[in-house]
Amino acid sequence: xxxxPSPAVLTLPDVVAAIPGLLSRDYEGVRNGRVRDLPDIRTIxxxxxxxxxxxxxxxxxxxxxxxxxxxxxxxxxxKLQASGLSLEAIQGGLPGKTDAELARALGLxxxxxxxxxxSVAAARxxxxxxxxxxxxxxxxxxxxxxxxxxxxxxTPAAGPHLPAPTPAEPAPPLQSKNVGGNVVVLWNGRxxxxxxxxxxxxxxxxLVAFLSSLSAPSPTSRPKPSATKPPRSPKEPRR
Numbered sequence: 001x002x003x004x005p006s007p008a009v010l011t012l013p014d015v016v017a018a019i020p021g022l023l024s025r026d027y028e029g030v031r032n033g034r035v036r037d038l039p040d041i042r043t044i045x046x047x048x049x050x051x052x053x054x055x056x057x058x059x060x061x062x063x064x065x066x067x068x069x070x071x072x073x074x075x076x077x078x079k080l081q082a083s084g085l086s087l088e089a090i091q092g093g094l095p096g097k098t099d100a101e102l103a104r105a106l107g108l109x110x111x112x113x114x115x116x117x118x119s120v121a122a123a124r125x126x127x128x129x130x131x132x133x134x135x136x137x138x139x140x141x142x143x144x145x146x147x148x149x150x151x152x153x154x155t156p157a158a159g160p161h162l163p164a165p166t167p168a169e170p171a172p173p174l175q176s177k178n179v180g181g182n183v184v185v186l187w188n189g190r191x192x193x194x195x196x197x198x199x200x201x202x203x204x205x206x207l208v209a210f211l212s213s214l215s216a217p218s219p220t221s222r223p224k225p226s227a228t229k230p231p232r233s234p235k236e237p238r239r
Contacts, residue, residue: 008067008068008114008117008118008121009057009058009065009066009067009121010065010066010067010070010071010117010120010121010124011060011063011064011065011066011124012041012044012063012064012066013041013193013194013195014066014120014121014124015044015066015070015071015074016038016039016040016041016044016194017120017123018071018116018117018120019038019039019071019074019075019078020038021116021119021120022071022072022075022106022108022113022116023038023075023078023079023106025106025107025108026107027078027079027082028082029082030078030081030082031082031084032081035081037078038078039074039077039078040194041194041195041198042194042198044074047073047074047077050087050091051091052073052077052087052090052091052094053070053073053074053077054069054070054073056070057070068099068110068113068114068117069099069102071113071116071117072099072102072103072106072113073094073102075102075106076090076094076097076102076105076106077090077094079105079106080093099113173188173189173190175188175189175190175191175192177192177197177200177201179200179201179204179205179207179208180201180204180205180208180212181208181211181212182211183204183207183208183211185200185204
């Protein structure tokens with residue numbers, strides 16, 4: 001019997017944010033350094049172009065919407081890649097799998113998957129109600145969430161005659177992004193979300209093209225051919 005689809009629908013940034021919650025059990029990341037541990041928007045679109053991921057359920061304007069099955073397919077793809085399978089091998093085994101079978105491959109039950117989806121969808125609704133654009137959502141974790149645990153922070157006790165120290169406000173971290181060619185953008189603040197990175201690359205295209213043109217030799221700087229030619233030998237035939 002087919003399992004009913006999850007009622008919640010997610011945008012592409014929502015999908016990126018939800019995938020870590022489905023890979024929280026028995027996932028050590030992909031050992032191949034050329035493959036991402038967690039998919040971004042471009043990776044998900046690549047899966048669609050290969051036919052390994054179902055097409056979006058529907059569209060809201062130009063925004064594609066996704067459901068539970070899409071998240072399960074993406075998470076299973078990453079887990080199978082971690083086991084050493086190629087996308088070609090995975091593509092032959094995913095069609096026909098039910099949502100329940102995909103969830104079992106992740107060590108999850110469907111109600112657990114639906115709770116992850118509902119949590120991400122609720123976060124997006126709260127952000128929209130607060131007037132925050134999707135592109136400004138907190139960035140996905142840069143470090144492997146399955147390997148690093150936050151250290152407990154302890155405030156040193158105040159001495160008998162000294163007031164408790166006021167914690168200094170940390171300076172914003174320096175971030176960088178290669179936007180094409182040899183152009184790197186630096187800023188102080190939080191890491192960019194995948195959609196923000198795409199926007200930055202798009203906005204920087206004109207600057208990258210201009211700076212790249214400076215490295216190319218100017219037509220006027222090329223050496224001109226000599227105006228004088230050596231005399232032709234009388235015996236040399238014309239070509």
